[in-house]
Amino acid sequence: MQLNVNGATVTVEADASTPLLYVLLNDLKLNGAKYGCGAAQCGSCKVLIDDNAVPSCVTRLSDVIGKNITTLSGLLVDGKPGKLQQAFIDEQAAQCAYCVAGIIIAAEALLRKNPKPTDAEIRAALDGNLCRCGAHNRMVRAVLRASREA
Amino acid sequence: MQDISRRKFLQTAGSLTVTFSISGLPALAQEGGAKRLPGSLKAFPKISSWIRINADNSVTLLIGKVELGQGILTAAAQICADELDVDIERVEVISGDTFVTPDEGVTAGSASMPNCAPAVQQASAEARHILLDLAAKKLGVAPQNLSVNNGVITTNTGLRASYGELVLGEAFNREATGLVKPKAIADHKIIGKSMPRIDLPAKIVGEAAFLQELRHDGMVHGRVVRAAQRGAIVSVDTAPIEAMPGVLKVVRNGSFLGIIAAREEQAIAAAEALRSAVEWRKPSPFVASNLVYDWLEKQPAQDSTVKEIVRNNSAPPSSVVERTYLRPYQMHASIGPSAAIAEMKPDGVLVIDTHSQSVFWTMEAIARMLKMDKAKVHGRHFHGAGCYGHNLADDAAADAAMLAVAFPGRPVRLQYSRADENCFEPLGPAMVVKARAGLDADGGILDWQVDVFSTPHNTRPNREAGFLLAAAELDPPIKMPVPKNVPAPNYGAERNAIVLYDFPAHRVFNHFITAMPLRVSALRGLGAYGNVFATESFLDEIAHEAKADPVEYRLRYMKDERARAVISKAAEAFGWANFQKSAGRGRGIAFAQYKNLACYTAVALEVSIDPTTGEIRVVRAVAANDSGHIVNPDGVENQIEGGIIQSLSWSLKEEVRFDAHRILSDSWAEYPILRFSEVPPIEVVQIDRPGAPYLGTGEGSQGPTVAALANAIFDAVGVRLRQLPFTPERLKAALNA
Numbered sequence: 085m086q087l088n089v090n091g092a093t094v095t096v097e098a099d100a101s102t103p104l105l106y107v108l109l110n111d112l113k114l115n116g117a118k119y120g121c122g123a124a125q126c127g128s129c130k131v132l133i134d135d136n137a138v139p140s141c142v143t144r145l146s147d148v149i150g151k152n153i154t155t156l157s158g159l160l161v162d163g164k165p166g167k168l169q170q171a172f173i174d175e176q177a178a179q180c181a182y183c184v185a186g187i188i189i190a191a192e193a194l195l196r197k198n199p200k201p202t203d204a205e206i207r208a209a210l211d212g213n214l215c216r217c218g219a220h221n222r223m224v225r226a227v228l229r230a231s232r233e234a
Numbered sequence: 235m236q237d238i239s240r241r242k243f244l245q246t247a248g249s250l251t252v253t254f255s256i257s258g259l260p261a262l263a264q265e266g267g268a269k270r271l272p273g274s275l276k277a278f279p280k281i282s283s284w285i286r287i288n289a290d291n292s293v294t295l296l297i298g299k300v301e302l303g304q305g306i307l308t309a310a311a312q313i314c315a316d317e318l319d320v321d322i323e324r325v326e327v328i329s330g331d332t333f334v335t336p337d338e339g340v341t342a343g344s345a346s347m348p349n350c351a352p353a354v355q356q357a358s359a360e361a362r363h364i365l366l367d368l369a370a371k372k373l374g375v376a377p378q379n380l381s382v383n384n385g386v387i388t389t390n391t392g393l394r395a396s397y398g399e400l401v402l403g404e405a406f407n408r409e410a411t412g413l414v415k416p417k418a419i420a421d422h423k424i425i426g427k428s429m430p431r432i433d434l435p436a437k438i439v440g441e442a443a444f445l446q447e448l449r450h451d452g453m454v455h456g457r458v459v460r461a462a463q464r465g466a467i468v469s470v471d472t473a474p475i476e477a478m479p480g481v482l483k484v485v486r487n488g489s490f491l492g493i494i495a496a497r498e499e500q501a502i503a504a505a506e507a508l509r510s511a512v513e514w515r516k517p518s519p520f521v522a523s524n525l526v527y528d529w530l531e532k533q534p535a536q537d538s539t540v541k542e543i544v545r546n547n548s549a550p551p552s553s554v555v556e557r558t559y560l561r562p563y564q565m566h567a568s569i570g571p572s573a574a575i576a577e578m579k580p581d582g583v584l585v586i587d588t589h590s591q592s593v594f595w596t597m598e599a600i601a602r603m604l605k606m607d608k609a610k611v612h613g614r615h616f617h618g619a620g621c622y623g624h625n626l627a628d629d630a631a632a633d634a635a636m637l638a639v640a641f642p643g644r645p646v647r648l649q650y651s652r653a654d655e656n657c658f659e660p661l662g663p664a665m666v667v668k669a670r671a672g673l674d675a676d677g678g679i680l681d682w683q684v685d686v687f688s689t690p691h692n693t694r695p696n697r698e699a700g701f702l703l704a705a706a707e708l709d710p711p712i713k714m715p716v717p718k719n720v721p722a723p724n725y726g727a728e729r730n731a732i733v734l735y736d737f738p739a740h741r742v743f744n745h746f747i748t749a750m751p752l753r754v755s756a757l758r759g760l761g762a763y764g765n766v767f768a769t770e771s772f773l774d775e776i777a778h779e780a781k782a783d784p785v786e787y788r789l790r791y792m793k794d795e796r797a798r799a800v801i802s803k804a805a806e807a808f809g810w811a812n813f814q815k816s817a818g819r820g821r822g823i824a825f826a827q828y829k830n831l832a833c834y835t836a837v838a839l840e841v842s843i844d845p846t847t848g849e850i851r852v853v854r855a856v857a858a859n860d861s862g863h864i865v866n867p868d869g870v871e872n873q874i875e876g877g878i879i880q881s882l883s884w885s886l887k888e889e890v891r892f893d894a895h896r897i898l899s900d901s902w903a904e905y906p907i908l909r910f911s912e913v914p915p916i917e918v919v920q921i922d923r924p925g926a927p928y929l930g931t932g933e934g935s936q937g938p939t940v941a942a943l944a945n946a947i948f949d950a951v952g953v954r955l956r957q958l959p960f961t962p963e964r965l966k967a968a969l970n971a
Contacts, residue, residue, distance in 0.1 A: 099499070106498045115447045116440040120569055121652040125902040128569060157440035165439050172438050176430055176868055179876050180303025180620035181437035182444065182570045207911040214902060216569040217303055217620045218879030219872070220913040 085145055089114070090158035100146040105129045108140060108155060116156025116185035120214075127213030130186040131155050137186075137193035156185040159192060168192055171230035172223070179217030187213045191227045200231055270412030272352035274298065278336035279409040281364070284357035285314070291385045291398035292324045297354065298338025299346040300330035301433060302591065303620040304932050305869040306346045308431045310354045312865055316424040317358035317416055318365075319382035320397070322432070330593040330615030340592040340694060342623070342756060343724055344832045344930025351865065351928045359416040364408075368400045419863075419924045426924070428868035433617065445589050445616035446573050450645040453575065454482060456637040457505035458492040458648070460658060461514035462896035464706065467491065470512040478504045485640040488709030492637050494646055502651075519894035521751045527560050530666050530687045535745035540725070541732045545739035551672030551680045555779070557772055560957040561665040561764035562889040565905060566757055570619030571655040572630035576638035577645040584611050584638060588631040589618025592694055596628040599695035600635050603705045603712060611635075622880070624694045624755035626650055626659045632695075632702040653900040658703060661890055662757025663689045665727065667768035672739070677780025679791065681739040684769060688727035689747045690717035691760040719746045720760065724829055730762035730937060733769050734827055735791035752892065758877075759933040762828060763884070766937025767944065767958065770824035774945040775954060784823055784945065785810055794827070796834050796860050799921055801825050803858035804836035807919045818843045819853070820950025824941030826934075833929040834860040834921075837878060837938040839914070841946040848966030850947060852882055852914040855939070860921040862929040870931050871918045877935035878916055883908035885940040889959050 087094050089112060096111045103122075108114045108131065117140050120128030124139040131140045132154035159166035165173060168188050178184045187210060194201055194209040201209065206227045207220075215223070271279055278284070278298075286294040295314045301307045307327045315322040328334055330341075338350055362382070369387040370377040372395055380387050385397040419426075436443040472484040475493065480500030485492040493508055495501035521529045575587040584606065590596045590613070597613035604611075613631070621627055634648035650658075665688040672681030695701040698715055705712035720726030728744040757763075777787035785805045792798050805811070805823060813821050820843070825836040839855040857874050864870055887906050891898040899905035940958070948954050953968045 098497075102499050109447075110449070110498055113449055114440070115442050115444075118444070118446055118570060119649065120571070121902055123652065123901060123903075125652075126569060155440065156438075160439060165435070169438050173430065173435055176434065176872065178303075178431075178434055178437065179305075179872060180569070180617075181434060182303075182568075182619035184438060185440065188438070204911070207913075210910040214569060214907060214909070216567060216622070216880070216907065218876030218883075218913075220879060220910050221875065221916060222872070224910065 085149070087145070087148065087153060088151065089153045090155060098145060101144050103141055104131070104143045104145060104148055104153070105140040107145060114155045114157060118182060118185060120183070126183070127186040127190060128183050130189040130213070132189055132193060135193060135196045137190040156188060159188065167233055168195070168227070168230045171226040171233065175222050175226040175229060177219055177222035177226040179219050183213060183215045187215065187223055191230070194227070195231060201227070203228065271410055272356050273349040274336060274338045275353035275356050275410055280407065281357050281361055281410055282407055283336050284354060285361045287397045287401045289398050291396045292326060293318060293320055293385070295325055295327045295354065296335040297327060297329045297350050298336045298594070299341045299350040300591065300593065300615045301617055302341060304873060305431050305866060306341070306350065307433055308429055309347065309865045309869060310350060311432055312424045312429050313351055313355045314358045316422055317355055318362050318385070320385040322424060322429060324385060327432070330613070332594050332597050332611070332613040337594040340595065342591055344828060344933045347865070347928040347930045348832070355416050356410055356412065360410045360414045363414040365397055365400055369395045372400065425865050426922070427866070429866055443617060445575070445587055445618050446570060446649070448575060448587060448616060450575060450577070453645040453647055454494050454496060454641070455498045455501035456492055456494045456634065456646045456648045457501045458490070458633045459505055459508045459512065460703070462657065463517040464703065465514040465517040468513040468515050470508070472508070472511070475504055475508050475511060478507060483641050484508065485637055487636065487640070488707050488711065490636055490704050490707040492633065494637055494641050498649070520892060522894055523892050526664050526751065527666050529751065530664060530747060533747040533749055535687065535747045536719070538744045538746065540728050540742035540744050541740055543740040545680060547738070552675045553673045554670065555673065555776060556668070556670045557775065557956060559667045559669070559764070559768035559771060561667070561767060562958055563664045563752055563754070564662040564757060564884055564888045565656060565890055565899065566622045566625040566659055566662070567905060567907060568619045568621050568625050568655065571650040571652055572618070572626040573647065573649045574630040574634035575645050575647045576631070576634035578638045578642035580643065582610055584635060586611065586613050586631050586635055587616050588613055588627060589616060589621070590627045590631055591621060591624065592628065595697045596631055596695045598697040599699050599702055600632050602697070603632060603699035603702055603708070604635060604639060622758040623662070624660055624692070626655050628695050629658065629703045632704045636704050652902070656900045656905060657897040658753070660693055660753045660755030663691055663727070663754040665761065665764035667764055669768055669772040671772070671776055673776065677776065677782065679737045679776060682733070682737040683741040684731050684765070685743045685745060686728045686731050686761060686765060687745045687747065688761060688764070689750050689754050690719065691726040691754070691756055692720050693717050693753070693755040716748050719744070723831055725761065727761040729760045729765065729829055730826055731765040731769070732830060734794055734797050734830060735773070735788070736793050737791060758880070759828070759936045762826065762933065762937045763881070763940060766824065766826045767940040770826065770938065770941030771944045771954070771956065774822070774824070774941070774948070778948070788825060797825060797827060800834045800836040800858040800860050803919050803921065804838045804856055807858060807917060808838035808856040810838060818845060818950055820946045820948065822942040822945025822947070822949055824938040824945060826937045828930070828934045828937070833862070833931045833934040835874065835934040835938050837935060837942040839939070839942045839946055841943065841950050843947065843950045843965070845951060845969055848962035848964070848969065850886060850960055850962070850965060852943065854915050856917045856919070857935055858919040858921065859931065859934060860923060860929070861931045861934070862923050862926040864920060864922045865928060867920055870920055873931040874918045874935045875916050877933065878939045879908060879913055881936035881939035882943065884936070885943050885959055887959055887961070
């Protein structure tokens with residue numbers, strides 16, 4: 085089965101009904117998207133499917149054939165942190181950082197649609213992502229910073 | 235950058251282990267230096283236990299405390315780099331490895347900065363002293379004529395020697411003396427500065443940074459299946475499960491039931507099939523959730539006097555106020571369900587990769603469960619999701635070990651589901667806190683009494699197999715020991731039940747109940763969250779009755795200068811004196827010194843309430859914090875901010891629901907937490923105390939936050955909520971009462 089991941093075509097040996105998350109984690113050995121709930125309730129496993137942030141835990145391989153899948157490492161630019169990633173580093177926008185991959189992906193989807201979001205628009209866009217450590221305000225500041233530097 | 239592949243190299247290839255022993259200081263070592271050694275260095279006085287210099291001039295720092303997302307590795311690296319005069323990028327930290335690092339017990343209780351940090355500081359200072367001594371001999375100059383820059387020692391005549399050259403091939407091995415003084419504060423270049431976390435870049439760019447991202451060669455996937463109430467198996471037919479695609483083994487040992495499969499999705503499918511195939515013995519029902527507070531008060535308890543100051547003058551008070559405050563069962567609800575990887579190696583060593591907070595003690599418990607020599611169980615800490623106490627991390631390690639010994643030679647990765655994590659994690663215990671005060675005619679406090687009723691707040695696997703879920707499922711089972719309360723000075727259920735205020739009479743009693751209707755253990759702050767909620771709400775109630783300003787009333791009874799400073803600072807930064815009250819809006823303040831020995835924190839916040847819906851919005855929060863000498867200001871701010879947000883989530887939303895047979899809060903839909911659009915702006919004011927002991931910060935703000943919230947709600951709408959959480963339904967009911 086062929087997938088388009090981070091700009092490259094890859095072949096995986098897995099059943100078409102396999103959740104994308106496990107293929108990313110185990111077959112393609114891509115980090116970032118993480119298991120959090122398996123029910124699209126927390127956002128930890130979000131990846132970009134074309135320009136939308138989608139929970140990969142409930143997305144089957146058969147749903148993403150022919151689409152562009154982008155994971156956290158797909159946001160690197162020439163091997164360096166992309167602007168959102170750099171903004172998260174600059175703002176120290178995390179504690180445990182388990183949720184941060186899904187949040188950066190959700191923010192990337194937001195910025196593609198709305199390059200200059202307000203604080204409230206960012207919060208609304210990230211409401212589908214949970215953070216348990218309480219780094220929310222730092223993450224919102226990071227998204228604002230990235231949007232300013234765009 | 236902390237890269238797990240680099241760490242693997244260190245462990246497998248072995249580094250140039252440098253052990254210090256030189257002739258320069260023999261007399262000093264004989265003066266019983268261990269007594270003078272700070273923190274964890276007392277138990278592990280050898281410098282080589284903490285510091286290694288590598289051939290490439292880099293430094294490896296070995297610590298027993300582990301990263302839980304709170305920045306301890308960065309703070310420890312800062313201290314090490316500053317004392318050793320090397321750039322922080324040259325310091326690699328290895329933490330929580332039972333074959334490599336000192337055993338610093340559990341990473342908990344805001345105790346890493348007070349115990350680990352001073353040990354690292356002293357060990358690093360002594361290592362630098364020894365290196366200078368070695369350089370002086372090699373270069374033929376006096377130590378005072380040497381200077382160090384990023385691990386290179388130079389003389390004023392241009393001679394040089396690097397740390398890496400100095401120790402290469404030498405055999406050093408000596409105990410710290412306690413006689414080398416760490417740098418003067420004025421000479422600190424890195425301590426006290428906001429340093430970016432050393433572990434974050436890897437996590438943000440998508441390198442393998444978490445245990446969940448380890449992929450050992452030949453790794454297979456495991457799952458376990460448990461009854462909702464952990465009952466014994468009546469019957470199970472495993473044959474059809476064994477025939478499922480990818481299934482390598484069904485593991486049964488007593489009532490422990492697990493599967494191992496080649497692929498993760500195959501393991502999930504097989505576990506679901508196995509769950510349907512097993513019939514469990516019906517266990518006795520829980521106490522119903524709405525009756526749990528009555529149940530707590532009626533249980534036989536171990537009663538203890540925590541504090542008793544009796545008034546000299548026995549004149550009866552002019553009035554007596556009594557109130558009861560209720561805290562429900564709450565979850566750690568880690569964002570990442572726990573996982574572990576275990577492999578039974580051909581040499582008989584069981585290697586367990588874990589995100590446990592207590593790697594050493596849990597490995598010992600697992601060794602006992604498996605009847606193995608503890609020297610053959612190698613625990614290695616890897617980063618996981620934030621845990622906030624004793625969650626399922628330790629059970630994941632034990633379950634992975636159970637599967638690995640049944641399937642030797644292959645690494646087995648055990649991953650819990652969200653429902654597993656929520657339904658089996660040891661919860662933060664429910665509490666009943668009764669407060670009673672005798673007042674004088676002016677509303678001043680004469681007598682103060684607090685009674686705490688709660689089940690254990692600590693059932694960690696403290697080297698005891700019986701605290702592990704799997705151990706109870708073996709045939710014969712290993713019984714859980716009767717938990718003990720956490721003793722003074724940290725305390726468990728009664729943590730922070732003693733207030734820092736001075737009252738003429740002050741009595742605190744703990745009623746420790748060892749029966750547990752639900753599995754419980756340490757949740758961030760233990761009893762402090764419930765007790766600070768109760769005592770700081772109660773004090774506020776009394777202040778309002780006395781028509782006193784809550785800030786002034788607190789200061790009236792507070793002698794501790796550092797406590798007074800954070801209360802005053804929080805009030806000032808909040809704009810307490812100029813606060814303009816408007817309809818549906820209110821302000822509240824609360825204070826605690828965590829454990830009465832860690833950081834001082836006051837929180838002031840403002841709420842806005844919609845009386846028709848009962849919805850409470852926190853408009854803003856301000857905290858003032860004194861964590862002693864601050865190593866990393868941004869790290870402290872992040873902890874206080876995060877603690878406030880987590881406490882607001884607990885206090886506004888969180889209560890574990892259960893019926894007589896099972897936990898109902900098995901998903902985020904059933905156990906909602908605070909979301910981005912509900913998080914208020916937060917300001918943190920820090921009071922630095924250069925030269926004062928490092929005080930832990932991670933659990934400082936949760937107690938003051940819940941009480942400030944309760945006090946602000948009262949200020950806004952005149953209703954006092956004494957039962958957590960403060961849901962819209964509960965507030966509406968109180969408003970209509």
